[in-house]
Amino acid sequence: MTLYDFAVDPFLEFAFMRRALAACLALSLGCGPVGILLVLRRMSLMGDAMSHAVLPGAAIGFLAAGLSLWAMGIGGFLAGLAVALLAGLVSRVTALREDASFAAFYLISLAGGVLIVSLRGSNVDLMHVLFGTILAVDDAGLLLVAGIATVTLLVLATLYRPLVVECFDPGFLRAVGGSRGRLGALCHLVFLVLVVLNLVGGFQALGTLMAVGLMMLPAASARFWAEGIATLALTAMALAFASGIGGLLLSFHLNLPSGPSIVLVAGAGYLLSLALGPVGSLRTRWFPGRHLAA
Amino acid sequence: MGSPGVTPGATPGATLPFSDATADPLVRLTDLTLGYRRHPAVHHLSGGFRDGSLTAVVGPNGAGKSTLLKAMVGALRPLDGRVTLHGLTAADIAYLPQQAEVERDFPIDVLDTVLLGHWRRVGIFRSIGGALRDRAEEALAVVGLSGFERRPIAALSAGQFQRVLFARMLVQDARLILLDEPFTAIDARTTADLLDVVRRWHGERRTVIAVLHDLEQVRSHFPDTLLLAREPIAWGRTADALAPANLVRARAMAEGWPEKGDDKAGPCRRAEP
Structure with missing residues (x-):
């Protein structure tokens, strides 16, 4: 088997592979920069919690309309946002920290979701929701994922400056930002919406359990390759798309489920970056090179 | 406007620079009480910072110095009294917090x-x-x-x-520059250079208020000083405000503070007629 047979032929031959590839590209464009901002805001695990929180909404959408992408997407979006807002609210009005209340809400949410699905659906449906079906993504699904990527990039381009300052120096943004110091909170909220949106996009393809994989793994890997925010985001996009291609090919040739394959390839990318990347990796730690002259 | 001359807690001899009610300071504090969970950190402080003045705020730990700056930028709502910024908006203030986030x-x-x-x-x-x-x-x-x-x-x-x-x-x-311990844990060379920047701001008639610990630094670079120990101890020309008697008084007040918030303290009645 030539490289062409291995890497190009499956996409030329099968429409479902091309659709999956397009979905991966759209997901990568949105998830890359959002993941970078999550890492920079030290919210990596929050993304994980939110991806699980999406489930009951998706399950209710599933009960109401069957395996409809839009119903499950909207339900998941509302559930994810509700958990994010409730956790933020609880941490503000009680003594519980935000990460603890996040954990509490997403566990409730996840258990409720699994219960709802198993009450009505068969096990196959549950597997679809939990592990995704990127190889079966239809036109509506593609539109949804592409729409989410478009909205994400437009919003990020618009709010780039305050979002970055809010990560870097929130006190400064409160002092100078205007809107009576609430610009930072507003940016945080918009950003949470973007995270949930991208998780909803991801769960179509990768399932609720692994939607966050394509967001966090490339973002974590990118830290070992780039130093500026823009280059970090571009690197994360590229790594996510490469993981998508690799995972799809792996799943095609070895007949493996696509979602875990994609996330595992992204994970392999992370381990490679960790070992070999040019910025702060194990390689630079063990073989730092000669120090500069001045 | 409460006259600072009658502010309880101030030493009778201490000169408070804006006892003249017609003077129109850039920042006026009117019977200002600040604190957290009703425990006051700044108690009944009145007075003003003149436009173009360069003032050091000094005092023992826990004297309410940082709290005062936070109230001036509007990050903390006063328990009592008020801060009046004369013709300033948030954009005219530059604030360097002690522990920038x-x-x-x-x-x-x-x-x-x-x-x-x-x-x-x-x-x-x-x-x-x-x-x-x-x-x-x-x-x-x-x-x-x-x-x-x-x-x-x-x-x-x-x-x-x-x-x-x-x-x-x-x-x-900015017209008003607030610095909260800008030289703590900073090397001597940097401190000297940044003090030059402060002097430059003063020369440009900007109003600078800095919380500081090093009294020598205050004496040699800051014309005015507010000595604070929850209560205002002295406020005026640095040489007067940092007179030994005032410093002793500030230290004595700090020793009287309970280690933890005094939960048995009743509400303060001082402001009531």
Whole structure:
């Protein structure tokens, strides 16, 4: 088997592979920069919690309309946002920290979701929701994922400056930002919406359990390759798309489920970056090179 | 307006600079009480900071110095009394908090950090043109960091980063500058350079209020001083305010503070007629 047979032929031959590839590209464009901002805001695990929180909404959408992408997407979006807002609210009005209340809400949410699905659906449906079906993504699904990527990039381009300052120096943004110091909170909220949106996009393809994989793994890997925010985001996009291609090919040739394959390839990318990347990796730690002259 | 001359807690002999009710200070404090969970950290403080003045705020730990600055930028709501900013908006104030919530390993370089000082001119959307960039480079030159423009801030020492924050305040071009312990844990050379920046601001008739610990530094660089020990002890020319009797009094008051908040303390009745 030539490289062409291995890497190009499956996409030329099968429409479902091309659709999956397009979905991966759209997901990568949105998830890359959002993941970078999550890492920079030290919210990596929050993304994980939110991806699980999406489930009951998706399950209710599933009960109401069957395996409809839009119903499950909207339900998941509302559930994810509700958990994010409730956790933020609880941490503000009680003594519980935000990460603890996040954990509490997403566990409730996840258990409720699994219960709802198993009450009505068969096990196959549950597997679809939990592990995704990127190889079966239809036109509506593609539109949804592409729409989410478009909205994400437009919003990020618009709010780039305050979002970055809010990560870097929130006190400064409160002092100078205007809107009576609430610009930072507003940016945080918009950003949470973007995270949930991208998780909803991801769960179509990768399932609720692994939607966050394509967001966090490339973002974590990118830290070992780039130093500026823009280059970090571009690197994360590229790594996510490469993981998508690799995972799809792996799943095609070895007949493996696509979602875990994609996330595992992204994970392999992370381990490679960790070992070999040019910025702060194990390689630079063990073989730092000669120090500069001045 | 409460006359500072009758402020309880002030030494009768201490000169308070704005006892004249017709004087119109840039920042006026009127019977200001600040605190957390009803426990006062600043108690019945009245007076004003003259436009163009350079004032040090000194006092023992827990005297309410940082709390006072927070109230002036509006980050803390007074328990009682008020802060009046004369003709100032939030954009006219530059505030350097004691522990800035800056993410020091954030991937941003020195020039971009300084350019943030232009925020009120560029906001969220406007582009940063050559003129604004030149201003930022000039500010970097003033604080002695020319050539550091593209250095990531993660690679800077604490002193260098403090220089960056001063450069950002230079770019902010604010009328009122509040510094909360700007030279704590900063090397002597940087402190001297940044004191030059403070002097430059004073020369430009900006109003600077700085919380400081080093009394020698205060005596040699700051014309006015507010000595605070929850209650105002003295407020006026530095030499008068830092007279030994006042310092002894401030220390004595600090020794009387309970280790933890005094939960049995009743409500303060002083303001009531």
